Amino acid sequence: MLGAGYRPVLSEHRRLLRRTLSESDGTELFTEGDSFFVAFSDAGAAIEACATAQRALAAHEWPSPDSTPKVRMGLHTGQAEAVNGEYASPEVHRAARISAAAHGGQVLCSAATARYAGTLPPDASLLDLGLHRLRGFDDRERLYQLVAPGLELQFPRPRTADALAHNLPTQVTSFVGRHAERAEVSSLMADHRLVTLVGAGGAGKTRLAVEMAGGLVETYQDGVWFVDLASVTDPGLVAFAIAAVLGLRPEPGRPVVDTLADFAAFRRMLLVLDTCDAQLGATAEVVSRLLTGGSGIRVLATSREPFNLPGETVWRIPPLSVRPGPGGGPSEAVSLLLDRTTAARGGRRSEPTESDDLQRVVARLDGLPLAIELAAARLRVLSASQLAERLDDVLGALDAGRDDPGGAYAGRAGG
Known part of the structure; x- marks a missing residue:
């Protein structure tokens, strides 16, 4: 915390930004705290102004290294109409959210700004950071980071409203064993x-x-x-x-x-x-x-x-174990077969009298998960004893199940 030193630093921070942005034909619309809202008629000029401002802040002699301001900057390009000297539109809010997503010292811009920027300053480029969900917006915005001499390069992931970042496929069946x-x-x-x-x-x-x-x-x-x-x-x-x-x-x-x-x-x-x-x-x-x-x-x-x-x-990867589980319970292979068979039979669980035949089925299938998934699809219409007997013709017994939806899904799920 700067304490009493905060006000002089804030004043100098404002002076540097106002000078740099005005020299780049930016129009300051309002200031709140240590933030500025500036409008430009040209996207390329806005990008160059941000780069120049960041360099000016970095080169200035501040009272101490700890007092050097790290300024977040965000740019967006869109239609906005001034009413009583103020802009009020979703585009303005989007620009604010892009700025809020940046880290101190970072310049972010939207895909629209990147598209309309034209020729960038010498040695400058825009690094594609991918799609991000901005707070208050349902869609995802592709964000770009300005990379240029004199600007910091390495930052954490943008501070957006994304859920945990992943695209892992959603599984509709439980994971059994292993x-x-x-x-x-x-x-x-x-x-x-x-x-x-x-x-x-x-x-x-x-x-x-x-x-x-x-x-x-x-x-x-x-x-x-x-x-x-x-x-x-x-x-x-x-x-x-x-x-x-x-x-x-x-x-x-x-x-x-x-x-x-x-x-x-x-x-x-x-x-x-x-x-x-x-x-x-x-x-x-x-x-x-x-x-x-x-x-x-x-x-x-x-x-x-x-x-x-x-x-x-x-x-x-080994096959699923066909040996009985702890305390004499079903093996991992049988547990998978029981789970998938229950689903294939509309929630009806296998009878205890089927346990020996189910064990025979998984043993004949060598504990292979895909084969077990396909076997479960066949147990929709066959008893466990009938399937065990038919496994002399393994491919014929199991491939028949691929004509129904259960068999088709199981084939994809096996990995």
Whole structure:
């Protein structure tokens, strides 16, 4: 706290800003406390004025380092009509919210300002920070940070009204079992920046990865981001798929992986890359670039094969246990089958007399989660004993269930 020294610092802060902004053709509309509301007729001039003002504040000789003002600046471009010398419109409120989202020393602007700014000052650029929900607005605004010589570069995530930052898929079924595996993977993720869950299709890699990531959302201030690479058909599109999830757009004449690396360099976030085997080599190149570009990013990947990258920790996912649980309870595999069968039968639980046959089913399926999900769909129309008998023709017995909605969903959920 500056105490008695506050008023001289505030006065000098106002003088510097008024001089800089007026020299840039800005019109001061009102001042409240230590804040200014200034209108410009040109978006580019507004950006240059903010850069000049930040440099002036940084270069000024203040009474002490602790008394140097750190000023938040926010810019937005839109239509606003002056009434009795004041602007009153949603655009004005949006500009105020963008300013409130900035940190001291940071200049943020909206997509509209970025679009209308034209040619930026020499060596200046706008860093895409992605989509954010501003307080009081239902939509999301794409925010940009002004990067220019003499301005600070590294800031935390904008101070917006977003819920916890993630895009993890919402699961409509409960996660069953895997207690030991979750503890093991959690320990690996705490100690290693790249952990790859490796296993055959249907082993439950995706579901486990999402479950692990969901418990870490509050740990990563810049978010936990899920990228499904299963549909990426061209190696050159891997970086684009990741960039799209992060809200980044390609920059003309620049490789998108460079944009990704710059974005991630000073951030603390977790990337969950699913089905990396769809484009293993290309994904490995992007992952390597991201991990070497900044220390705050971590990657949890799922794949049928490892990347074979330096520093990669490969964890092979085992099948669900078919051994009885503690106290003679159902095994993890049977517990999953019971849960999904109850749902398939409209909430009707399996009869105790079916327990032996259910154990036979999961044993024949080797504890594979996807196969168990498909088996549960068949138990909608078959008894446990009938399904156990038919498992001599495993594929025929289970694939028949893919014609109904339960089977189709189970096939997607298996990971």
